[in-house]
Every structure is written in C-alpha cells, then in structure tokens.
Amino acid sequence: MRHLFYLQQFFERLPSPAFIKDNKHKYIWINREWKKTYGLDDRKVVGKTDEKIFNDSLTLKIEESVMKTKKKQEYEKEYNGKYFKVTVIPIRLGDGTYGVAGIEFDETQKYFNDLILATNLKISEIIRELLLSNLDSKDFFIELFSEKLYEKIKIGDYALLKGNEILKTYLPEKVCLKAMQKEGIKEFSVSGEKYIVIPLFEYKLVIRSLPNYFKFVNYIVPLVLPKIENVLEKIENESKKKRYYFTLEKMVDAVVSWKKIEINSFLKKVLKDIVEIIPEAEKGTIWLIKDNKYKCVAEVGYENAEMLEFPPEKTAYGQKIEENIEKGYTVFEIDDAKSLVKTSPLAETFKKYGMFDEKFRPLLGVFKIGGKVVGSISIDNFSGINFSDESRKILELYVKILTNFLEDYEI
Known part of the structure; x- marks a missing residue:
C-alpha cells in the first residue's frame, strides 16, 4: 500500500492543478494546486460539476468522449488571466465505471x-x-x-x-x-x-x-x-526636404520680384510666404517705423491690422524686445508674451486678436540698417508651440533679405 501513499503524495504536491471526476462529471478529488489556482476548497467543489461551479458546460462533451473512447484528449482554457493546456485521461473508478482525471498545465507565458x-x-x-x-x-x-x-x-x-x-x-x-x-x-x-x-x-x-x-x-x-x-x-526627412525646396523657391521668387512691385505689396507677399513656410506659424505682421511711429504695413490673420500704429518707445512687447535688440539678436522668441502685450497702448486691440491667450507665441525678427531699427516682423502661433531652430533660421534668412530690400527704399 506504500506505493499508493507515494502516488497520492505525488499528485497532491504536483505544481499543476489536477482533478478526478466521476462518470457524472462531478469532482471527487482536487489537488492543492487546483485549490490555490481557483481559490476553492473541497467543500465547494467535490460533488459538483463545472457547470455548477463555473457556469461552464464546454468540458462536458470532451469528458464524455474520453469516457466513451477510453482515449486521452487535450484542450485549452482561460481562467482569471491565465491560459492552461488541459490533458484529460480516462480513469477506472472503484465501482467499475469510468470517470476522468485531468492535469492543467499553465502555458500563459x-x-x-x-x-x-x-x-x-x-x-x-x-x-x-x-x-x-x-x-x-x-x-x-x-x-x-x-x-x-x-x-x-x-x-x-x-x-x-x-x-x-x-x-x-x-x-x-x-x-x-x-x-x-x-x-x-x-x-x-x-x-x-x-x-x-x-x-x-x-x-x-x-x-x-x-x-x-x-x-x-x-x-x-x-x-x-x-x-x-x-x-x-x-x-x-521627406517633409524637411520638401520644405527646404519650397523655402528656396519662395526666397528666389522674393529676390526676383524685389524691384518689380511696390514696397507694401512686396512685404505682404513675403509675409504670406513666411507664414506658409514656417510650420508653427498661424498669423503674422510686418511693422515699419514711419514718421517716428511703428506702422503695420502687412498682416496675415489680423483683419484691419494695417490701420494700427504706435510710438516705437511703447512697443507691443515692451522692454523685452529692446533687451533682445541690445543683446544683438535679430530673431528671437518672446516668453510670457501675454503679460508684455498687456503693457502696449494697443492692448485692447491685441486682446481682440487673441494675444492675451496663454498659448500666444510670437517669433520676432528685427530690421536694422546702419545700427538703427527700422521695423520688425512677428510670426505668431496660438497653440503654445515653441518655434524650432529650423524655423528661426528660415526667419533669419528672410530678415536678411527684407533688410537688404528696405535699404533701397526710403522708410
């Protein structure tokens, strides 16, 4: 009888769930790992079927076939996020009838x-x-x-x-x-x-x-x-390549049309090209100093902005612009533009244009001739996106083109 004791210990300590059912598909024995896996003990399992315990009748046909053919069968099942391969074999019970015994191998991995x-x-x-x-x-x-x-x-x-x-x-x-x-x-x-x-x-x-x-x-x-x-x-990379050729084409076009159209029309055309080229850009303006006043001469996205003007010592972005100019920057992005715009004499107008939005981001370029500021260009977005280094370089090139262009005109 000792070998039966060993056999019982083997199945009880098996690291996989194991069970035996009678010819009515009712559990008559489950091992320790089965209880651990399903969180159930003998009192809740023995004498009951899968349909009663788990509301699952799918195993019934497989077990019927095993008992009828006396041949093993395998199937897969899922329980609580784990995946098992179940091997079911026929087993002769003490009353001479056949039930089934099964081992469930965890194949989740x-x-x-x-x-x-x-x-x-x-x-x-x-x-x-x-x-x-x-x-x-x-x-x-x-x-x-x-x-x-x-x-x-x-x-x-x-x-x-x-x-x-x-x-x-x-x-x-x-x-x-x-x-x-x-x-x-x-x-x-x-x-x-x-x-x-x-x-x-x-x-x-x-x-x-x-x-x-x-x-x-x-x-x-x-x-x-x-x-x-x-x-x-x-x-x-493809986008950059297309943008490079498109930018080059627009710049060449700007140089070619340099002296073919009057100054305001030329600036409007170039501003439209810049807003189209720079991916972060949504709107833009160009300002020139005339009669000791900043005057808007071109706009994209700011209706009626060309009617605006104000003294240069009270710029829309306050002292911050002057600080950047003094440091030698010709192109720079303004941080916290909203608070600076509020100091402008045109604050109410700029508020209508949405410049009090926290996401307002302007990229400015300054036109300097002989060390003197003669105007500026502002390329704006309202998405809170900072302008890339590539976009800054594009605006720097355009600022150089426009500065050279403005040198030929009396501002």
Whole structure:
C-alpha cells in the first residue's frame, strides 16, 4: 500500500492543478494546486460539476468522449488571466465505471509569446502596407496606423491624441482628457471602466483594458516603437526636404520680384510666404517705423491690422524686445508674451486678436540698417508651440533679405 501513499503524495504536491471526476462529471478529488489556482476548497467543489461551479458546460462533451473512447484528449482554457493546456485521461473508478482525471498545465507565458510574435508580425505587415501609400504627414500615418490596428488587430474602440488635441476618438471625451495627463504606458479608470494609454512618441493611443491587456501592451510596445520611429523619421526627412525646396523657391521668387512691385505689396507677399513656410506659424505682421511711429504695413490673420500704429518707445512687447535688440539678436522668441502685450497702448486691440491667450507665441525678427531699427516682423502661433531652430533660421534668412530690400527704399 506504500506505493499508493507515494502516488497520492505525488499528485497532491504536483505544481499543476489536477482533478478526478466521476462518470457524472462531478469532482471527487482536487489537488492543492487546483485549490490555490481557483481559490476553492473541497467543500465547494467535490460533488459538483463545472457547470455548477463555473457556469461552464464546454468540458462536458470532451469528458464524455474520453469516457466513451477510453482515449486521452487535450484542450485549452482561460481562467482569471491565465491560459492552461488541459490533458484529460480516462480513469477506472472503484465501482467499475469510468470517470476522468485531468492535469492543467499553465502555458500563459507560451500563449503570450505566441501572441506577441503573431501581433508583431501583423503590425510589421501593416507598416509595410502603409509605406506603399503616400504618407504626406506624421499625423496622417499615425491616423492610418491606428485605424489598421482597429481593423486587423481588433484593439476595440480607441482614441488618438496629440498633445492636448484629440485627433480621433471612439471613446468618451472624459477618457481622452484623463489620458492626456498620463505619462508612459499607464492603466487608469473612468466611470468604473479601465483604459490603457500607450505613448507613440508625440502621440498617445488609448484603448479599453481587458484581462492581461496591460501586461501584453508592456511586452509588445517596445518591439513596435522602433518600427514606428523609423517611419516617422522617414516622413520627417521627406517633409524637411520638401520644405527646404519650397523655402528656396519662395526666397528666389522674393529676390526676383524685389524691384518689380511696390514696397507694401512686396512685404505682404513675403509675409504670406513666411507664414506658409514656417510650420508653427498661424498669423503674422510686418511693422515699419514711419514718421517716428511703428506702422503695420502687412498682416496675415489680423483683419484691419494695417490701420494700427504706435510710438516705437511703447512697443507691443515692451522692454523685452529692446533687451533682445541690445543683446544683438535679430530673431528671437518672446516668453510670457501675454503679460508684455498687456503693457502696449494697443492692448485692447491685441486682446481682440487673441494675444492675451496663454498659448500666444510670437517669433520676432528685427530690421536694422546702419545700427538703427527700422521695423520688425512677428510670426505668431496660438497653440503654445515653441518655434524650432529650423524655423528661426528660415526667419533669419528672410530678415536678411527684407533688410537688404528696405535699404533701397526710403522708410
């Protein structure tokens, strides 16, 4: 009988859930690991079926087949975020009837590895497919990429964010607003539902969280990010190349038209080109000092601004501009422009133009002839975005062109 004792100890200490059921599919024995895995003891299990305990009748047909054919069968199941491969064999019971015995092997890690590999391959296929398209911007690529994940990976409802902007969403706005506050891969709750925010460089993808999703996302994202980064860099390089040629074309056009049109028309044309070229730009103005007053001679986005004028000692951006000029800067960005604009004699007018907005960002260029300031150009955005070094260099080139142009005219 000692061998029976050893056998009982072996199954009781087996590191995998194991069970025996009678010919009515009722449990008659479960081992220690089974109890630990399912959080149930003998009193709640023995004498009951899976249908009674778990409301699951799927195993019944498999067990019937095992008892009838006297051959083992295998199937897969999921419970509480774990994935098991279950081997069921026929076993002769003491009354001569056949029941089943089963061992459940935890294959969660293998399941995840297979799922990650399959998902990684699918995402690679999606990216290869998108690279055949005309990807004219990073936003366009990310929007297409997210929609393909929705269609082919079945990520469910999602939201795509960029900074504080919602590019696309199938989720409630309050979910998007909370996701904007998160950094890194994070799981969070809104109204009792769980969501996951996934950073994709300057973008964020937000999806609903299901069992194991957060763990899966943490595995797959590091594999996918380098591929996305390569595409974004390629798009950025193509964009820079196009912008370079476009800028060069506009500059050549400005030089060619230099003496063909009168000064105000020329300045309006160049300002329009600059606002179009610089990606952060939304609006702009050019000011010249005439009769000892700053006068607006060209505008983009500021209706009726060409009627404005004020003394140069009371500039719209206050002493800050004078400080930058004294330091030798010809192009500079103004921090905290809102508070400086409020000191201008045209404060009420500028308020109507939206310059009291916290997100107001001006990039200024100064025209100096013979050490004397003769005017300025302001390229503005209202998105709170700082101007890139590339944009500053473009404005510096235009300031040089316009300064040389103004030297030929009596201001």
